[in-house]
Amino acid sequence: MAIPYPHFIASEKSPMETKILVPSSSPSSSSAPLSPVILTQDELKKIAAYKAVEYVESNMVLGLGTGSTAKHAVDRIAELLNQGKLHNIIGIPTSKITYDQAVSLGIPLSDLDSHPIVDLAIDGADEVDPFLNLVKGRGGSLLREKMVESSCRKFVVIVDESKMVEHLGGSGLAMPVEVVPFCWKFTAMRLKALFEDSGCVAKLRTLGENESGGVPYVTDNGNYIVDLYFKKDIGDLKVASDEILRLAGVVEHGMFIDMATTVIVAGELGVTVKDKF
Numbered sequence: 001m002a003i004p005y006p007h008f009i010a011s012e013k014s015p016m017e018t019k020i021l022v023p024s025s026s027p028s029s030s031s032a033p034l035s036p037v038i039l040t041q042d043e044l045k046k047i048a049a050y051k052a053v054e055y056v057e058s059n060m061v062l063g064l065g066t067g068s069t070a071k072h073a074v075d076r077i078a079e080l081l082n083q084g085k086l087h088n089i090i091g092i093p094t095s096k097i098t099y100d101q102a103v104s105l106g107i108p109l110s111d112l113d114s115h116p117i118v119d120l121a122i123d124g125a126d127e128v129d130p131f132l133n134l135v136k137g138r139g140g141s142l143l144r145e146k147m148v149e150s151s152c153r154k155f156v157v158i159v160d161e162s163k164m165v166e167h168l169g170g171s172g173l174a175m176p177v178e179v180v181p182f183c184w185k186f187t188a189m190r191l192k193a194l195f196e197d198s199g200c201v202a203k204l205r206t207l208g209e210n211e212s213g214g215v216p217y218v219t220d221n222g223n224y225i226v227d228l229y230f231k232k233d234i235g236d237l238k239v240a241s242d243e244i245l246r247l248a249g250v251v252e253h254g255m256f257i258d259m260a261t262t263v264i265v266a267g268e269l270g271v272t273v274k275d276k277f
Helices: 041-053 068-082 096-105 142-149 184-194 237-245
Strands: 021-023 036-038 061-064 090-093 118-124 152-160 175-179 201-204 224-229 250-253 262-267 270-275
Touching: 041 068, 041 118, 041 152, 041 262, 041 270, 061 068, 068 096, 068 118, 068 152, 090 096, 118 142, 142 152, 142 175, 142 250, 175 184, 184 201, 184 224, 184 237, 237 250
Parallel strands: 061 090, 061 118, 118 152, 152 262
Antiparallel strands: 021 036, 175 224, 175 250, 201 224, 262 270
């Protein structure tokens, strides 16, 4: 049986896995069975984003995330505001991109100086481990994301199933570290040395096709990003976090440890909600 978009979200509490389908657009008689069409990844992300927005209530201060999935959530919040289904929402954006999006949609905005306690934040992630620890920041907004999302009462994360890993760094993709531009090579060498046993490679993020020929990527805060790549598990995440943050020249890293309260996972078989107790 085809399940119409965007309903029917499976919960982690149930072993049920539900494939979310939409009716075919081909004309058919009312008695003919509907031809199921599996939703695209972006459509699944949109369903997950809409599910996340169900946590939003009027009079909330919201952390507005950055990225392709979070963008759907921001769009949905604006839609509900325009429909009068949400009232008195204040958004705190986690990047200049999200700020521009929210302004264009008419979402009232503020900052942590005026609202140091955030009721709810909704954002994506680059990796999620079995304990709902995250890697974030491959989009370059990790510092502002962590500032906002560490200040919230509830942090809802939206990902597709490819982001689920056995351990952080397990995807083989970047774990970003934001660093000051001054002597960034020195900082990168020290970061690499910290995780030598894990086969760490440290690379400056650039806007060009290669590290040597590209222009350094600059964050919203005027800093650089050194991407760390691991061949092995880095072990205790809190120890790794402390060691990184002790290095002079490091601003922040992309491990979000014990921060997510709910993770919504969009996949081929449906959308699963994982709650941390």
